[in-house]
Amino acid sequence: MFTKEQKNILNTSGIKLNNLTEEDVFKITRKITGVDSLSDNQLVEFLEIANATYRGGFQFITDADYDSIYILELKSRHPKHPFLEIVEPEVAFIGKTVALPVQMLSTDKAYSRHEVDRWVKRLQKSAREINIDDEKLTILITPKLDGFAAYDDGKHFYTRGDGKRGTNISRVFERGLEVGGDGKRGHGAGEIVVETDYFEKFLSKDFENSRNFQAAILAEKKENIHVQRAIDKKAAIFMPFSQLPSWQGKIADLIENFDNIVAKVWAYVDYDVDGVILEVTNETLKKYMGATRHHYRWQIAFKANIERADVKILRVVHQTSRSGRVNPVVEIEPTRLSGATIRRVTAHHYNMVKEKGIGPGAVIELVRSGLVIPKIERVIKPSNPIIPETCSSCQTRLIWNGDYLCCPNTMECPTQIENTIEHFFKTLGNIDGFGPKTISKLFNNGIRTVLDIYQMEEEDFRQMKCEKGDVEKNIMNCFGPVQSQNMVEQLQRSKNEAIEDWRFLAAFGVFRMGGGNCEKLLRHYRLLEAFDLDESKIAEVEGFAQITAKAIVSGLRKIKSQFMKLHDMGFNLLTTLLISELKESGVLSEISGKQIVFTGAMTSGKRTKMEAEARKLGAKVIDAVSKKTDYLIMGENVGATKINAAKSKGVKVINEEQYLRLINKATPDASL
């Protein structure tokens, strides 16, 4: 049923329930009533209600559902339905509306690459019609903010309203709300946004979602303390679209690197982003293409292709992992999502299974974004979960460890031991013949560790017996003479073949010590030194949190004895170069891995060339400063506002000379 806030919003927006009851709305929301069983009038009424409550900060369905289920349904029934042509109104405020200085249109949306391509074709066609070389067109891409749309004409500040008339909310600036980018007023359209991290940390307890918070910023009554603090800390700002960091390039570039560019732009800002906006920059073409009543034809929003489905759970099976954690694997009715048939999905842990009622017959909402692994978004209809009592592999009684159900039989549980051994050979990646079947045979013959295996001789393999041999031929040996010889040769080969020391360490499967982290650690310490490090030393390495450091120390302690013995068997390990060694040899520069921005005119060479060189040195060169930026490199004629804005974000501002010194190029080189 509607909350008090939702009822208020519906009242002020003048929306009445004519074709639906409150209960109907509730049933549609919970997906008890399917969208296809709604009449046109009911669907539109549902959209109106959903939109008004969403804009008002008290939504009852997600933005993604709104677009991907209900709007799409209306589009497929009536592509030209008037509801699709109007600009979805922003929240209605009590008070007079005023005409906006300029009309604020909505943006047309694309959910697939195909739709973007079609838009590009329309641009090119229009360009040719007025004799503009379509190969020279520039496309501008900015993050699509998921905030509260507003308009700043420099004197007053308005809500978007219905796109033509909005409400004056200039009071928000009086409360100290800052403008993003250069900080100046009068940039026109934009959105009120709040930093995602800040919201999570300081606001999520008091506000259901960020829209809810944005609505509170605009509230007429004296705002609450959390709102004022967020404004004071500049975590909540008004971000004009024209001030957003952007990617600019030719159509050919865009088509070739579409996914990379979109991913890059998506991450430009620290606010909630639900897509990217693409537009053409040529003003003549923009004028020529114009707009519908709903959107500009020269602009399009690309949103992620999120697919979802409500599916029934058939059963939940449990698998013991090499760490002893028991993972719930949810088997579902086969369901097609983003082009693949999904049959199973994992739940995080058994506490989730228990708390949410994930059992046979339950209905869950499954979400898959693009090609990533599908996940359980929520449980729509719970059922009685079945919590296993014993390990499916060794039948030992399971115990709870926090949220996880675990098999405590670390020394003898077949699955734990076999998976650990399998992980070792898989990670090493230079040995054949040690797959799951072989490892299982070895386990049945008393082998428990990788060390045991490396200590085996040909004779040991030959004498191994299988539980179930080929009775007719009466052969009970697991490995024949040729195979036994082969196994030993493979083991020898894996020792002789050169392998990175970080990969060797990762093969032991210490918690939090995957390949990436092992390499990171060995950039600071030698392999054997790693075993003598304490928590504080590891936590000092960039990228390791205290809690990770703790897990690593205890994990390394556990494997130390086996590790040293294996290590002493003489593996041909390639030593990872330390950061200091990389710098000495000139492979690595001070700017490797750093995010940098160039601004102003450079004296030692063309900026584009300098940017290319910085990229070669491993820096991430981007167009605009954000909180993640490490250095702003200042050329000539850079305004103080820009510098101060960067400094306030904690960015190091250096001049061109300092930069050249940083990359060991003290003398400006004219040939750059």
Ligand SMILES: [Zn+2]
């Ligand atoms: Zn077990």
